[in-house]
Amino acid sequence: MLLLWAGGALAQPSATQPHVTVSLAAEQTALSPGAKARIGLHFALEDGWHVYWRNPGDSGEAPKVRWTLPDGFAAGDVHWPLPQRIRTGPLVNFGYEREVLLPVELTVPAGATSGRLQADVSWLVCQEDCIPGKATLVLDLPVGPAAPDARWAPRFAKALAEVPAEGAASLEDAGDGHVALTVPGAGVAGATYAFFPAAGDVIDLAAPEAATVEGDTLRLRLKKGRLAPATMTSLEGVVVSSTAGGRSGLFVRAGPPTAAPAEAPLGLVFALLFAFLGGALLNLMPCVFPVISLKVLGFVEQAREDRRKVRQHGLVFAAGVLVSFWVLAGTLLALRAAGEQLGWGFQLQSPVFLALLAAFIFVLALSLCGVFEVGLSLTALGGAGGGGGLGGSFTTGALATVVATPCTAPFMGPALGYALTQPPALAMLVFTALGAGMASPYVLLAWFPAALRRLPRPGPWMVTFKQVMAFPLFATVLWLLAVLGLQAGAMALVEVLGGLLTLAFAAWLWGRLQLRHLGGAKLAAAVGLTLLIAGAGLALGIRAAARPAAPSQAAGVDDFWSPWTPDAVASLRAAGKPVFVNFTAAWCISCQVNERLVFSTDDVRADFAAHGVAALKADWTNKNEEIARTLASFGRQGVPLYVYYPGRAGAAPRVLPPVVTRDMLVETFTEGSR
Amino acid sequence: MRVVLFTLLALCAGAAHAADVGKPAPDFAVADSNGKSHKLAEYKGKWVVLEWLNHGCPYVRKHYDGQNMQASQKRWSEKGVVWLSIISSAPGKQGHSTPEKANADAKQYGSAATAILLDTDSKVGLAYGARTTPEIVVINPEGVVVYSGAMDDKPTTDQADLKGATNYVDAALTEAMGGKPVTTASTKPYGCSVKYP
Numbered sequence: 087m088l089l090l091w092a093g094g095a096l097a098q099p100s101a102t103q104p105h106v107t108v109s110l111a112a113e114q115t116a117l118s119p120g121a122k123a124r125i126g127l128h129f130a131l132e133d134g135w136h137v138y139w140r141n142p143g144d145s146g147e148a149p150k151v152r153w154t155l156p157d158g159f160a161a162g163d164v165h166w167p168l169p170q171r172i173r174t175g176p177l178v179n180f181g182y183e184r185e186v187l188l189p190v191e192l193t194v195p196a197g198a199t200s201g202r203l204q205a206d207v208s209w210l211v212c213q214e215d216c217i218p219g220k221a222t223l224v225l226d227l228p229v230g231p232a233a234p235d236a237r238w239a240p241r242f243a244k245a246l247a248e249v250p251a252e253g254a255a256s257l258e259d260a261g262d263g264h265v266a267l268t269v270p271g272a273g274v275a276g277a278t279y280a281f282f283p284a285a286g287d288v289i290d291l292a293a294p295e296a297a298t299v300e301g302d303t304l305r306l307r308l309k310k311g312r313l314a315p316a317t318m319t320s321l322e323g324v325v326v327s328s329t330a331g332g333r334s335g336l337f338v339r340a341g342p343p344t345a346a347p348a349e350a351p352l353g354l355v356f357a358l359l360f361a362f363l364g365g366a367l368l369n370l371m372p373c374v375f376p377v378i379s380l381k382v383l384g385f386v387e388q389a390r391e392d393r394r395k396v397r398q399h400g401l402v403f404a405a406g407v408l409v410s411f412w413v414l415a416g417t418l419l420a421l422r423a424a425g426e427q428l429g430w431g432f433q434l435q436s437p438v439f440l441a442l443l444a445a446f447i448f449v450l451a452l453s454l455c456g457v458f459e460v461g462l463s464l465t466a467l468g469g470a471g472g473g474g475g476l477g478g479s480f481t482t483g484a485l486a487t488v489v490a491t492p493c494t495a496p497f498m499g500p501a502l503g504y505a506l507t508q509p510p511a512l513a514m515l516v517f518t519a520l521g522a523g524m525a526s527p528y529v530l531l532a533w534f535p536a537a538l539r540r541l542p543r544p545g546p547w548m549v550t551f552k553q554v555m556a557f558p559l560f561a562t563v564l565w566l567l568a569v570l571g572l573q574a575g576a577m578a579l580v581e582v583l584g585g586l587l588t589l590a591f592a593a594w595l596w597g598r599l600q601l602r603h604l605g606g607a608k609l610a611a612a613v614g615l616t617l618l619i620a621g622a623g624l625a626l627g628i629r630a631a632a633r634p635a636a637p638s639q640a641a642g643v644d645d646f647w648s649p650w651t652p653d654a655v656a657s658l659r660a661a662g663k664p665v666f667v668n669f670t671a672a673w674c675i676s677c678q679v680n681e682r683l684v685f686s687t688d689d690v691r692a693d694f695a696a697h698g699v700a701a702l703k704a705d706w707t708n709k710n711e712e713i714a715r716t717l718a719s720f721g722r723q724g725v726p727l728y729v730y731y732p733g734r735a736g737a738a739p740r741v742l743p744p745v746v747t748r749d750m751l752v753e754t755f756t757e758g759s760r
Numbered sequence: 761m762r763v764v765l766f767t768l769l770a771l772c773a774g775a776a777h778a779a780d781v782g783k784p785a786p787d788f789a790v791a792d793s794n795g796k797s798h799k800l801a802e803y804k805g806k807w808v809v810l811e812w813l814n815h816g817c818p819y820v821r822k823h824y825d826g827q828n829m830q831a832s833q834k835r836w837s838e839k840g841v842v843w844l845s846i847i848s849s850a851p852g853k854q855g856h857s858t859p860e861k862a863n864a865d866a867k868q869y870g871s872a873a874t875a876i877l878l879d880t881d882s883k884v885g886l887a888y889g890a891r892t893t894p895e896i897v898v899i900n901p902e903g904v905v906v907y908s909g910a911m912d913d914k915p916t917t918d919q920a921d922l923k924g925a926t927n928y929v930d931a932a933l934t935e936a937m938g939g940k941p942v943t944t945a946s947t948k949p950y951g952c953s954v955k956y957p
Contacts, residue, residue, distance in 0.1 A: 145953035175956030
């Protein structure tokens with residue numbers, strides 16, 4: 087294996103050794119004095135063998151060169167073309183297969199008369215086993231009129247096109263073992279992304295990179311490697327985006343975000359503003375409106391009270407909203423930091439949570455209808471009325487957030503998805519803005535009670551209003567149960583309904599007790615009985631919901647949609663068949679809208695058939711890590727996501743917008759088949 | 761709540777899966793080339809060196825042909841250090857070794873290791889996240905990893921580079937056994953990939 091022609095006895099520009107032929111190449115046939123020339127090292131490899139990039143990855147070694155040049159000549163650094171990611175078992179390497187040209191810039195002095203270039207090259211070539219090689223290559227180039235070298239010039243053109251340009255980027259340590267790399271201008275529609283760190287072991291190569299694109303700004307979340315410092319402030323490497331048009335790379339030297347001012351903070355300001363407005367809008371959602379309208383009724387009653395007290399209640403209510411948002415967001419962030427693949431809306435992936443929420447809202451609605459009264463005062467639920475303490479206001483705030491969750495998931499999903507890609511501190515800030523937005527109307531009303539005078543005067547209409555408000559809540563229950571039915575099956579649904587029936591009976595019993603003025607042992611017995619019945623109802627519902635669900639994948643799959651798996655996509659594409667993947671969930675309202683208005687229509691189904699597009703459905707109604715990972719690879723944290731993979735081998739997938747039309751589908755299918 | 765607990769537990773379990781400096785070294789029980797079983801926990805109270813080995817790898821050969829590895833093995837086992845060379849190549853993969861071959865190689869190269877472990881199912885390699893041959897892990901008498909990474913600071917196959925190289929393993933053992941903190945405790949291992957199944 088030791089090759090001893092380092093003496094240069096054979097002054098040849100190329101050497102053939104086991105599994106590789108290495109050549110010293112020049113782009114032009116001659117050198118021009120006083121000009122730059124391009125030379126390079128060309129590796130022609132046997133099938134299955136590879137040489138390495140500047141950072142070889144988990145093992146291996148990059149080729150090295152030492153130049154011996156005539157006086158006045160100078161060789162620059164190697165310009166490394168984009169490498170491939172080469173996996174062997176659990177290990178990841180960066181390198182080149184088949185062939186690669188590593189270009190180097192050569193400075194030719196003005197007085198040059200001839201050019202004898204000598205390169206002492208060493209390399210490691212590996213398949214499974216590795217063989218080191220070295221050779222002394224000599225290239226004699228005349229000085230004079232030059233022409234492109236027929237053999238090498240096209241290879242230089244190809245290699246130089248693959249050498250990444252330099253770009254700006256910033257780096258933030260997320261504090262959870264990951265860093266966030268922000269690359270303005272690197273986001274491309276429908277692309278997939280990879281990061282190749284220039285140094286070894288600063289990034290964990292086996293961990294998947296999560297990419298998000300906002301406008302044309304790319305954000306990559308990368309897992310820190312074992313040699314990364316506790317707080318990482320800089321990172322060098324190449325960001326590669328792959329689309330149907332091929333790969334393009336950007337070499338970045340990322341430092342703290344101050345290096346790129348205005349970009350990141352602006353994004354955050356918009357996110358906060360958007361979250362605040364979204365929070366305010368949440369108050370109008372069908373699940374929240376009844377609860378908060380009661381709160382307003384409470385204000386109407388209080389309007390004449392002590393101003394200071396009213397303000398206090400307003401602030402405590404806001405605190406209730408904020409704290410519940412923090413608890414929810416904190417739980418989510420903690421679970422994600424611990425490696426769970428969850429998105430916003432994760433709460434709704436648990437049938438038990440759904441059953442509890444449905445039971446809770448159901449009882450609330452019964453109370454609004456007047457089946458029973460909560461506490462003593464008519465508006466105790468609205469808190470703060472008469473004897474209601476500050477605790478009541480806090481609870482109402484928390485209540486408003488809890489009942490808001492089914493609405494936040496589908497409507498705020500995309501915005502919260504952005505928050506979740508940020509470092510935890512920023513994510514919490516976005517959730518805070520959301521809570522603040524939701525609480526803002528009450529704080530304003532509490533501060534400026536004058537505004538309340540515009541509301542109708544208190545009166546019997548308030549009772550009617552309250553009863554009417556029960557119906558949006560019943561509708562919310564209906565929707566929650568519809569989702570639960572898809573997750574846990576029809577039998578479980580019936581049992582949960584049985585639980586609700588029992589709860590309704592307990593509520594009615596409670597209402598009757600409130601009308602009679604029982605005392606002593608009779609009261610205690612009656613209360614006990616009611617609680618027993620209510621408890622039994624609740625238990626019945628939870629038991630049914632907690633039972634291991636029937637395979638829910640089947641729920642969304644019919645004779646049109648086939649179940650999605652990464653393997654199914656791969657094998658269909660390998661067969662040259664275009665594939666459309668519908669990432670959806672029962673609790674996602676916009677998904678259901680698209681389902682009804684677009685995907686279920688005969689026209690669209692005919693379009694699928696006409697273009698020979700395979701229809702796959704990935705149902706995220708229940709927790710599914712594989713789907714979560716795939717969503718993340720497209721820079722998404724939630725559904726819907728519609729992806730079209732053209733049938734051509736290697737063509738990049740296309741992501742369709744969340745609201746699709748038949749025209750869009752047809753256009754995509756037609757373009758894809760070209 | 762249960763989910764949170766579960767996740768935390770999973771996380772703790774996951775953390776033990778890499779030879780991270782300052783963390784307990786994952787335990788293992790593996791037979792050596794003479795059929796004797798070696799359990800890491802039984803070496804509590806002793807300094808232990810794990811060396812990933814593949815005599816077909818040119819980086820390993822640099823250290824063995826240049827007598828560098830054997831010199832370290834000799835120097836430290838004389839001081840009571842348990843030096844375990846581990847072959848994690850899977851059956852059918854390059855470098856996989858039978859007990860007879862491992863013994864023949866050890867004899868040919870004059871290995872001074874305490875034992876050559878045949879990690880036939882690659883379990884030890886994967887538990888330690890070993891990526892290259894050679895790759896070194898140094899474990900203190902309490903069972904905690906004090907060094908993890910390369911043999912030295914010259915990532916080449918060239919024997920000439922042994923001269924003037926900083927031997928990280930000698931440095932780590934000298935410092936750690938002298939009661940001092942290890943200056944360079946984590947380095948990027950270099951070499952051929954461990955041939956996992």
